[in-house]
Amino acid sequence: MKRSTLLGTFFFAVFLVSCSTSFLKYEKADQLKKNEEFEEAVKIVKPSEPAEGTAGTTPAPAETPTPAVTAKEAAKSVGKKTEKSAKPVAKTPVKTAKKTKGKAEQKAAPEVTRRQPDIEDEAGFEGRRPVVDPFRVGEEVVHDVHYFKVSAGELRLKVEPFSMVNNRKSYTFAIEIRTSSLFSTFYSVEDRVETFVDYEDLVPRVFQLHVKESGQLREAKMLFDVEKNTATFWEKKVTKDHGEEEKKQQWEILPYTQNVYSAAFYMRNFQxxxxxxxxxxVGNDNENLVFSGKALRREILDTKLGPMKAIVIQPNIVLKGKFKPIGDNFIWLSDDDRRYILRIESKIKIGTLVSEVVSINPGKQ
Structure with a gap:
């Protein structure tokens, strides 16, 4: 997987770009955000922003977002509604068919189907949804990103209120990263990506990336068309060295494909x-990849929040059927049903880049 993640962008921006102390100035910055083709294909309705001191309100599209529930709770809820709304049916005499000797009618056993796609583990799932939903609206996990024990910036992983994407209830996952005041004297970074993941099938339909840095301004959008199994990526950017640039990519993807940003949240659904x-x-940069993670061990992780139980995972990728190791990279997930990302460690040519948790807001129950 190419280092197009925010963490990778952050590292290369801070250490490999010439010094600068402010964000890039560009008089047509608002035009970077405009994308008529994307806007015609996608309608995103978010909850309205609450005024100070008041509760927020939700949008009023075809379906109103509701708090996350487990698949079992949803099934029970549907069953209760059906029982209450069902009209009584008048009883009428029914003639019973005579059984044919030796050929008594037998009920067909229900067909058991494996969770799709086949490459994914099905433990802890009912269909596409997890039995226990690890996400809560309002969740926010904050990391300190440091290099050689010097704080370089802050990473935030957020679960924001549900949105409606083309009239489908969707999780709103956000990742934000910005440089510390010390490193901003060399290079300023203030990046944000939000990815919308369908509540029912856990497939991301859209992501939107906003990059604001000393060396570049960039707006990128991606649409996964799950009916046609195609991915479309648009990018507009302006850099100090090359000025204005635009790019569009479109390629075929396989069903149930994640994007590089939703993958960080999707991995938390597994046991x-x-x-x-x-x-x-995972679909990224005109390629279809397979994320492959192996759980190495359980351990107690020392954090600023105190000792925390964790599971250590080593990620790799498979590209075109070939295993592609991506170096010494490790992820620590909390060893509980929330599976927060507690630590990310990436060994590079000189030293190790580390991002580790400093605060957790668990969100609403």
Whole structure:
């Protein structure tokens, strides 16, 4: 997987770009955000922003977002509604068919189907949804990103209120990263990506990336058309060295494909155990990849929040059927049903880049 993640962008921006102390100035910055083709294909309705001191209100599209529930709770709820709304049916005499000797009618056994796609683990799921939903609206996990023990910036992983994407209830996951005041004297970074993941099938339909840095301004959008199994990526940017640039990519994807940003949240749905390997599809940069993560061990992780139980995972990718190791990279997930990302460690040519938790807001129950 190419280093197009925010963490990778952050590192290369801070350490490999010439010094600067402010964001890039561009008089047509608002035009970077405009994309008529994307806006015609996608309608995103978010909850309205609450005024200070008042509760927020939700949008009023075809379906109103509701708090996350487990698949079992949803099934029970549907069953209760059906029982209450069902009209009584008049009883009428029914003639019973005579059984044919030796050929008594037998009920067909229900067909058991495996969770799709086949490459994914199905433990802890009912269909596409997890039995226990690890996400809560309002969740926010904050990391300190440091290099050689010097704080370089802050990473935030957020679960924001549900949105409606083309009239489908969707999780709103956001990742934000910005440089510390010290490193901003060399290079300023203030990036944000939001990815919208369908509540029912856990497939991301859209992401929107906003990059504001000393060396570049960039707006990128991606649409996964799950009916046509195609991915479309648009990018507009302006840099100090090359000025204005635009790019569009479109390629075929396989069903149930994640994007590089939703993958960080999607991996939390699985039940990780030492020795277990988890795989799922990822589409990025005109390629179809397979994320492959192996749980190495359980350990107690020392954090600023105190000792925390964690599971250590080593990620890799498979590209065109070939295993592609991505170096010494490790992820620590909390060893509970929330599976927060507690630590990310990436060994590079000189030293190790580390992002580790400093605060957790668990969100609403």
């Amino acid at each position: 990780w155990e030492p020795g277990k390997e988890i795989a799922f599809r």
